[in-house]
Amino acid sequence: xxxxxxLDFEAGQWISVPFGPKIVRAWSMLSSPIRRRTxxxxxxxxxxxxxxxxxxxxxxxxxxxxxxxxGGFTFNRADPRRAVFVAEEIGIVxxxxxxxxxxxxxxxxxxxxxxxxxxxxxxTGCTITVDGxxxxxxxx
Ligand SMILES: Cc1cc2nc3c(=O)[nH]c(=O)nc-3n(C[C@H](O)[C@H](O)[C@H](O)COP(=O)(O)OP(=O)(O)OC[C@H]3O[C@@H](n4cnc5c(N)ncnc54)[C@H](O)[C@@H]3O)c2cc1C
Numbered sequence: 461x462x463x464x465x466x467l468d469f470e471a472g473q474w475i476s477v478p479f480g481p482k483i484v485r486a487w488s489m490l491s492s493p494i495r496r497r498t499x500x501x502x503x504x505x506x507x508x509x510x511x512x513x514x515x516x517x518x519x520x521x522x523x524x525x526x527x528x529x530x531g532g533f534t535f536n537r538a539d540p541r542r543a544v545f546v547a548e549e550i551g552i553v554x555x556x557x558x559x560x561x562x563x564x565x566x567x568x569x570x571x572x573x574x575x576x577x578x579x580x581x582x583x584t585g586c587t588i589t590v591d592g593x594x595x596x597x598x599x600x
Contacts, residue, residue: 466496467528471557472535475499475528477511485511488553489529492560504550534558560594 461467474488491500505512518524535543535558545555571588574580589595 461497461499467499468496469493469499469529470534471560472533472554473529473531474554475501475526476530477514477524477526479511479514483510486530487515488531489557490553492557492563494564502550502553502556556594559592563590563592 469489471493472488474486476484476486478484487501487503489499490502491498501515503512503515505516531554533554545558547555568590571590575583575588
């Protein structure tokens with residue numbers, strides 16, 4: 461991102477690209493809001509789809525203007541209820557961002573501290589995955 465250098469958004473939100481006065485295409489952020497200098501989208505390229513074909517034809521360095529972030533499909537982590545997300549096809553994009561959002565450097569540091577401490581003295585040959593469940597939810 462050039463201007464602004466960072467995009468402050470919440471997992472689940474989307475950006476939109478105007479193609480004309482009344483023609484807009486919206487795409488959800490796939491990436492976690494922890495990374496604010498770049499955003500990642502996941503787009504199902506539709507045959508003959510104006511917006512998605514335009515997106516696929518972009519080359520590195522092409523300037524892109526977009527609006528956003530927008531949208532209220534966000535997750536309140538203070539809510540004590542267990543969440544179940546249901547999505548189909550490309551609707552999984554904001555859900556993935558929500559699942560990935562809580563991973564902070566501190567979360568990884570906790571695992572590293574455990575491995576470096578005496579408390580892990582009898583722990584051998586294990587892999588600790590700190591990804592909020594993303595690897596299991598999206599095994600590919
Ligand atoms: C909040 C929000 C978030 C979204 N997030 C994502 C996302 O993360 N990823 C994603 O992939 N999409 C997402 N979408 C959908 C996205 O905005 C576009 O609708 C999608 O990319 C298709 O747009 P397009 O311009 O490529 O296709 P369109 O031009 O809209 O065409 C879609 C299909 O219809 C066909 N078609 C178009 N016009 C006609 C016609 N007159 N007669 C017959 N067939 C026709 C086209 O050939 C094409 O196959 C989101 C939408 C919203 C509202």
